[in-house]
Amino acid sequence: MVLFRGDIKCKSLQRRTSISVILPADNIHFLQDTEEIVPQPYKTLYLLHGLYGSDDIFLANTSIQKFAEDNGIAIVIPCGENSFYVDNMKAHAYYGEYVGQELLDITRNIFPLSDKREDTFIAGFSMGGYGAIRNGLKYSENFSKIGMISAALITDDIADYVSDGNVLRSRDFYESIFGDLDKLKGSDMDPKALIENCGDVPDIFMACGVDDFLYEKNVDFHEFLKSKDIESEFIEAPGEHTWEFSDRHIKEFIKRLVE
Numbered sequence: 001m002v003l004f005r006g007d008i009k010c011k012s013l014q015r016r017t018s019i020s021v022i023l024p025a026d027n028i029h030f031l032q033d034t035e036e037i038v039p040q041p042y043k044t045l046y047l048l049h050g051l052y053g054s055d056d057i058f059l060a061n062t063s064i065q066k067f068a069e070d071n072g073i074a075i076v077i078p079c080g081e082n083s084f085y086v087d088n089m090k091a092h093a094y095y096g097e098y099v100g101q102e103l104l105d106i107t108r109n110i111f112p113l114s115d116k117r118e119d120t121f122i123a124g125f126s127m128g129g130y131g132a133i134r135n136g137l138k139y140s141e142n143f144s145k146i147g148m149i150s151a152a153l154i155t156d157d158i159a160d161y162v163s164d165g166n167v168l169r170s171r172d173f174y175e176s177i178f179g180d181l182d183k184l185k186g187s188d189m190d191p192k193a194l195i196e197n198c199g200d201v202p203d204i205f206m207a208c209g210v211d212d213f214l215y216e217k218n219v220d221f222h223e224f225l226k227s228k229d230i231e232s233e234f235i236e237a238p239g240e241h242t243w244e245f246s247d248r249h250i251k252e253f254i255k256r257l258v259e
Contacts, residue, residue, distance in 0.1 A: 001069035012098035022075040041114040042074035048128030055079040062247035085131025100139035123147025137194035147253035153217040204232035207249035209239030
């Protein structure tokens with residue numbers, strides 16, 4: 001396994017930003033005197049962190065690094081700030097364009113990653129789960145599978161929020177991200193609207209703990225998918241909004257990518 005951490009310069013954000021990249025290379029087992037060679041180019045998962053996170057947070061809080069090695073898949077983790085991975089025109093911070101297209105172009109130019117849709121996947125935890133469904137649908141020509149772990153599917157509700165000192169409940173905060181919240185429904189930041197307008201919906205995997213504060217929103221979205229005759233896998237399991245739950249179910253998603 002090889003781990004790269006560094007900065008890249010991107011047009012979408014008009015600045016440098018950090019990424020972490022896990023490659024299933026150099027699988028040398030010194031004690032057993034064996035070596036496993038994973039064929040290139042690699043299948044690739046673009047993995048999005050949650051609110052308050054950064055590109056190294058999965059490395060610190062999950063065992064994803066070892067799991068990627070064991071399953072022969074590359075993982076690219078960008079830094080999304082608190083952007084919800086949408087395009088903020090006023091700030092010229094096009095995080096959706098970044099993770100949906102430019103990041104793929106940049107990392108494929110640097111690393112031996114497959115450029116095939118069937119080998120390219122997007123997933124995330126919490127805010128990153130929202131970012132995965134939003135950009136997995138908006139850029140559906142690039143991704144064949146979407147993984148949503150405890151996804152922050154809040155776009156149906158935040159127009160009703162009021163100003164609050166807590167970021168999670170602050171209308172001002174969400175307006176700084178999404179713009180006019182009264183225009184959010186039906187826009188390209190509304191996952192349900194994107195489903196309606198997506199010609200080739202990627203395979204969708206969902207997981208959420210039954211004690212998670214986002215559980216009902218995930219159930220609602222899964223029911224919406226069923227109402228549109230869109231097949232998806234939804235794991236409802238004991239658990240809250242924790243790294244333990246995220247670690248366990250991101251691994252479940254990866255298992256499906258390498259079958």
